[in-house]
Amino acid sequence: xxxxxxxxxxxxxxxxxxxxxxxxxVPLARIIDQCAQRGIRAISPWRDQVATAGLDATAxxxxxxxxxxxxxxxxxxxxxxxxxxLRAALDDNRRAIDEAKTLDAAxxxxxxxxxxxxxxxxxxxxDLARARGEVFDGIAASLDxxxxxxxxxxxxxxxxxxxxxxxxxxxxxxxxxICDVLDAQKTGAxxxxxxxxxxxxxxxxxxxxxxxxxxxxxxxHVCDWRLPTRDLLSDRGMMGDGVIELKxxxxxxxxxxxxxxxxxxxxxxxxxxxxxxxxxxDTCIARHRTVV
Ligand code: ZN
Numbered sequence: 001x002x003x004x005x006x007x008x009x010x011x012x013x014x015x016x017x018x019x020x021x022x023x024x025x026v027p028l029a030r031i032i033d034q035c036a037q038r039g040i041r042a043i044s045p046w047r048d049q050v051a052t053a054g055l056d057a058t059a060x061x062x063x064x065x066x067x068x069x070x071x072x073x074x075x076x077x078x079x080x081x082x083x084x085x086l087r088a089a090l091d092d093n094r095r096a097i098d099e100a101k102t103l104d105a106a107x108x109x110x111x112x113x114x115x116x117x118x119x120x121x122x123x124x125x126x127d128l129a130r131a132r133g134e135v136f137d138g139i140a141a142s143l144d145x146x147x148x149x150x151x152x153x154x155x156x157x158x159x160x161x162x163x164x165x166x167x168x169x170x171x172x173x174x175x176x177x178i179c180d181v182l183d184a185q186k187t188g189a190x191x192x193x194x195x196x197x198x199x200x201x202x203x204x205x206x207x208x209x210x211x212x213x214x215x216x217x218x219x220x221h222v223c224d225w226r227l228p229t230r231d232l233l234s235d236r237g238m239m240g241d242g243v244i245e246l247k248x249x250x251x252x253x254x255x256x257x258x259x260x261x262x263x264x265x266x267x268x269x270x271x272x273x274x275x276x277x278x279x280x281x282d283t284c285i286a287r288h289r290t291v292v
Pocket of ligand 1: 156193195221
């Protein structure tokens with residue numbers, strides 16, 4: 001396993017971690033500068049942040065700092081109430097793939113979606129199997145285009161508590177089953193984004209990480225599971241402040257061949273978003289060296 005204790009060259013920051021500090025939206029350009037000042041070599045930004053900052057301006061700033069993207073957040077949300085909605089989702093994913101390509105991202109992360117409309121409180125239907133079918137078809141269609149332009153797609157399985165509203169792919173096994181059908185040759189075009197917050201509880205985790213192997217492990221997201229977790233979406237813990245055995249999971253991931261960034265992704269309305277971005281980033285660096 002790689003030694004992270006001496007430096008933080010394999011640390012990446014998902015920009016959601018430091019975008020809402022003390023009640024104010026922090027511009028992406030400032031987050032990039034704050035990361036560059038600390039020798040952080042990679043980030044994973046969100047599409048809305050890039051849209052606000054400007055795609056080309058962001059690409060230029062990243063190049064100027066020599067900064068990489070461990071991933072781009074995010075594509076997906078395929079299920080829809082009708083055919084027009086399904087088409088719109090495919091179009092939107094195509095644009096996301098193009099943006100990821102412009103930013104030279106390692107992969108486009110897919111939060112695949114679930115019951116359409118559920119995020120707003122009113123699902124258009126409640127047939128989860130139908131949603132899973134629409135997700136499968138959507139990924140297949142996006143993959144055709146992603147292969148053409150050379151942008152890997154990373155399916156992120158989400159904890160089953162989010163099966164209704166955000167993602168109906170809920171285990172690593174389920175994600176890998178789709179990968180094996182759509183990319184049987186393991187070309188690297190389709191894989192997974194493994195986020196410890198979503199998968200740490202899975203009794204098949206070690207087995208499925210080994211199954212995934214280097215070709216499928218496209219991104220690795222870290223944070224921690226707080227006790228108690230006060231909000232399912234936005235009360236993630238800083239690494240070391242919860243019960244996830246981070247080093248054990250990284251050992252499995254690296255034994256399977258993963259050699260990329262450990263991307264810190266912490267949605268923390270009650271704690272880290274109450275502090276300054278500087279304090280949060282400095283803590284990420286310290287914890288990356290000691291507990292990741
Ligand atoms: Zn994640």
